[in-house]
């Protein structure tokens with residue numbers, strides 16, 4: 044059907060919403076409204092051919108019209124779809140270009156945040172649109188395939204009409220992704236949070252809520268990571284428990300004051316390390332949560348100020364902005380090992396690297412592999428036991444050798460001094476021309492003393 048059928052009486056396009064009529068006397072299509080008018084006066088002649096009126100509902104034409112509506116829906120959705128996607132893509136590109144241009148010109152953190160908000164806004168719109176269109180499309184496709192059978196059409200005529208109506212509404216209120224202009228991006232990114240808040244308008248509240256989203260995201264990501272990291276250490280501690288055999292109770296004193304004496308035992312070192320880490324993670328976790336709570340309270344107070352139009356001045360905006368920006372920069376800082384621990388670090392390098400937050404963060408996005416990883420770390424620890432023993436023995440032998448060398452050097456320096464003393468005495472007692480031998484001895488003694496003391500100083504300094 045190339046042209047839309049038009050009612051031969053009122054000249055209006057025949058629509059899908061009700062079955063049209065056909066004048067069988069003269070084979071003309073008329074709309075359902077005109078058809079129903081004529082059925083009320085069956086004795087009147089046909090208005091088109093003036094013969095005796097004869098008309099019936101044209102089911103076939105109705106089906107054709109409905110089918111045509113259905114056929115048009117999919118391409119229309121697709122073209123709109125494409126348009127939205129293109130605009131979305133272009134907008135993201137524009138935002139990215141703006142970011143690259145301005146990165147070195149504007150305050151980095153503020154720019155970073157505003158860009159994130161802009162991108163998120165685009166993504167939210169797009170996700171909203173895609174969800175909307177997908178829900179409709181699934182329902183529509185399923186129905187459009189079935190309606191081709193005349194039997195299904197007869198039984199589900201009302202649903203088919205409802206679906207077309209639904210589509211018309213959907214199309215009217217669908218989400219449009221508008222193209223962002225560069226000026227708009229610039230305007231948005233130049234608005235500082237402080238200025239926006241000081242305006243105390245609904246607009247500033249929206250800005251603040253955008254930031255709240257960022258804060259939320261940032262919190263969730265970090266909190267999730269910290270929880271996982273904590274979980275990991277709890278598992279490690281649990282699995283190390285058989286190795287510890289309930290020895291070396293770790294007192295809070297040990298953790299806060301840090302160790303004063305060197306750790307003489309591998310397992311004790313591990314135990315203290317685990318406790319220190321666990322305590323640190325817990326502190327950070329609590330801190331993160333409390334800061335978030337505090338910021339939320341500030342935002343709520345601000346919201347109340349706007350809602351009730353009151354000037355409480357409870358909130359200092361600079362402070363809010365500072366807190367928000369600071370929070371958005373939060374990153375977990377791993378526990379620092381104290382000097383005694385660093386000395387032992389050498390033997391546990393592998394273990395400590397594997398347990399470091401940096402490594403952990405790169406490895407994990409999901410929770411389920413943590414147990415496997417904890418097991419891997421422990422297996423690694425056990426299999427490296429011999430290696431650690433050898434390293435320790437080597438270090439001890441080295442230390443012993445150092446002590447010997449220092450002892451020898453002292454003895455040698457002592458001998459050289461005596462040699463020089465005796466040679467001097469000899470030089471004085473020597474007859475004329477017999478001085479050559481003691482002089483050579485003095486020279487040798489001085490050179491020997493010089494070399495030995497140099498090496499002695501070096502070995503003392505290096506231990």
Ligand SMILES: [Zn+2]
Nearest residue numbers: 050053074077
């Ligand atoms: Zn009509």
Ligand SMILES: [Zn+2]
Nearest residue numbers: 068069089092
């Ligand atoms: Zn007629």
